[in-house]
Amino acid sequence: MPYIKDSKYDKSIPFWHKNAHFSTIYAAKFKNFAPPKYEREKVELSDGDFLTVDYKIQSKEKAVILCHGLEGNSKRTYINSCADYFLNENFSVFAWNNRTCGGEMNRLPRLYHHGVIEDLEEVVQLTLQKGMQEIYLIGFSMGGAQVMNYFGRNQDMNSKIKAGVAVSVPVEVKASAESLKKGFNRVYMKNFVLDLTKKLKVKSEQFPELMDWNKIKNISNFDYLDDNFTAPIHGFIDKDDYYHTVSPARNIENINKPVLVLNALDDPFLGEGCFPIQWAEKNLFLHLETPKYGGHCAYPMRNSSYSYAEIRAFEFFKSL
Known part of the structure; x- marks a missing residue:
């Protein structure tokens, strides 16, 4: 399907947002957008753990999972503005939290990662139980990887699942990890590492015999964190096995429902392998749009509180 190199976004971006770091930091730290008035449901999982899902039923005709x-x-x-946009278009919205991310620590040792699709499937099942007739998925960054992996690894998914959009997605996770080692990007990596280290300290108290938690004090980058914690906790041999296995690139050829990948060329989180042009040219279901600008999960618009990401996602779904 089309490789969209000349994105409409590049013609509408305010000039002061042509700096990728400015756009990324503005969207993450300074832009305000209140969440909808959700209901929250705790979903009990088959392995004894749980997820929390915030949702608002607007119509049973169409729903979007964020x-x-x-x-x-x-x-x-970025979730709030997307939710609001789709609610205004009469979609129901289900915004879910990965394990450890909903304000309550989960019960089991595992946390979450880019390749988690079984938990996403539980959210899909929740939307089906609520009577949703058409279901669309939108993921941001790691969530985009989860969406791509979900479509790439599910060949016989429910017919009510229609399409997906992956925004600012690390198609090759190792390339993203490498990009975050460079220059100013290390600021982003440091923030991630600090947050994940706090969670690992809680895990060390929950499961003191599980592993050598003394290594926590040596965490300073993704390489060490993923080699010594992420990989073994989630059943991978090492960080390289983890990066390779959870990357959407492993499953991209198997996508058989419409998926749009929206990755800005200036995204500081992305690197080589994150712009799958050849796959977009070969796979009838894969659409790739690579604006020159946009930053990471940013895409600010002129004279609008919404971002191009949700506007483009709605346009994509409407076109199918």
Whole structure:
């Protein structure tokens, strides 16, 4: 399907947002957008753990499931603006929290990662139980990887699941980890590492015999964190096995329902392999749009409180 190199976004971006770091930090730290008045449901999982899902039923005709990024949650600004936009278009909205991200520590040792699709499937099942007739998925950053993996690894998914959009998605997770080692990008990495380290300290108290938790004090980057904690906790050999296995690139050829990947070329979180042009040219269901600008999960618009991401997602779903 089309590789959209000349994005409409590049023609509408305010000039002061042509700096990727400015756009990224503005969207994450300074832009305000209140969450909808959700109901919250705790979903009990088959392995004894749980998820929390915030939702608002607007119509049973169409629903969108929103997937947050690394160390995000269902009430991050990019989720809130997307939720509000789709509610105004008469969609129901289900914004879910990965394990440990909903304000309550989960019960089991595992946390979450880019390749988690079984928990996303539980959220899909919740929407079906609520009577939703058409279901669309939108993921941001890590959540985008989860969406792509969900479509790439599910060949016989429910016919009510129609399409997905993945925004600012690390198609190759290792390339993203490498990008976050460079220059100013290390500021983003440091913030992620600090937040994840706090959660690992809680896990060390929950499960003191599980592993050598003394290594926590040596965490300073993703390499060490993923090699010594993320990989073993989630059943991977090491960080390289983890990065390789959870990357959407492993399953991209199997996507058989419409999926739009929206990755800005200036995104500081993305690197080589995160712009799958060849796959977009070969796979009838994969749409790739690569604006020159946009930053990471940002895409600010001129004279609008919404971002291009939700506007483009709605346009994509409407076109199908």
